[in-house]
Amino acid sequence: MEAASNSGLLEIVEISEWLDWMRRELPRGGVELPNENSSVLFVANSLRIADRIRPLCRHLPIAMRSVLIEAAILHQCWSYQQKLWKGFPSARRPGLRTVEGRRYLRQISDEGHHVIEAHDGIQYVVRFASDSRKNTLATEAVCASLARFLHLPGVPTFVVTIDAKLRRNLEATGLDSFEDHRNPGPGLGFRYSNPSAENVGDGGRRSQSGSPLRQSPIGCLIFDILTLNLNLTPSPTTFRSVTGLVDLIFVDRSHCLMNTDWEKFRYTGYAEPIAQSEIARRIHTFSQMESWISCAERLDLHGIWELAFQLPPQWYGGDRMAITRVLDKLAERMWTLRRSVHAFVDRGYFPNIKKAPATVELLLPIPKPNA
Secondary structure, X not given: OHHHHHHHHHHHHHHHHHHHHHHXXXXXXXXXXXXXXXXXXXXXXXXXXXXXXXXXXXXXXXXXXXXHHHHHHHHHHHHHHHHHOOOOOOEEEOOEEEEEEEEEEEEOOOOOOEEEEEOOOOEEXXXXXXXXXXXXXXXXXXXXXXXXXXXXXXXXXXXEEOOHHHHHHHHXXXXXXXXXXXXXXXXXXXXXXXXXXXXXXXXOEXXXXXXXXXXXXXHHHHHHHHHOOXXXXXXXXXXXXXXXXXHHOOEXXXXXXXXXXXXXXXXXXXXXXXXXXXXXXXXXXXXHHHHHHHHXXXXXXXXXXXXXXXXXXXXXXXXXXXXXXXXXXXXXXXXXXXXXXXXXXXXXXXXXXXXXXXXXXXXXXXOOOOO
């Protein structure tokens, strides 16, 4: 009885050690951790597999047993994710799903937006990588995810792949990304909505009471300061989105990170200026921005890092060091965001805030985050 009890305790200890291994090693390899109960089950199953194989071998080295357990855990995690995403269109991650383009429809802007119908029957607004739009797609994807993590309204982004037949059709249209017959890679897309409804005379859309723009304009401005968006919307009721989707209007994410100039973005200071925003005139106290600043300061960039290294390499020129430096800079700007806002107040960016709150903390140097 005592021997059986000791055996059970040893099994519990070994399960605990393998759970620590999963938490430590799996995220490094880009493998999603299942929930706690599933993790315990996967480890227990793997240990039993190793115990069943042991009698078949005269001698099973400890190192071989460990490799066997690791392989069994990885296989169960993979099977779990495969079942979890069954039914989704080629899903890679919740924030970056993949659809296959089937038919080219038309171009809808001079900035390279095209409407393509995918095999799921849905139309997508798609942009492709090109020499003239270096880092644009990666910037849009990263900043769109960052906005979602900050609880700002937005729409899911998709990777739109191109097969050989559609590629030939695109080459025939003379798109700059395809005319030199190089591979621009898949495009970045989001679902297309017909902009013909509710048009205003100047081509914009009427503001609605439930518009995300009215619900979180201050959060949008804090996002612009954090990401150094150089193309702010001048007025909350003037829309110029080609998609007709309200929640794509208030932040033009393709102009974030110093208009996708990553090298320039890396060397910006905490007081780097941005264009004047109409939203800034509606802010009368620093406390109106406090919740958004705190949210950005507490943001966990782990999900952004995961997303960044799933992006097609054509979207950032295949330079992983560049995208790594950009994310490091974003983390630094999160730490100095409050200092940035105070600097904006001091220079009169918020004309209705008379004076920045004077605190001892403002006089202290801001520590940089760990690399």
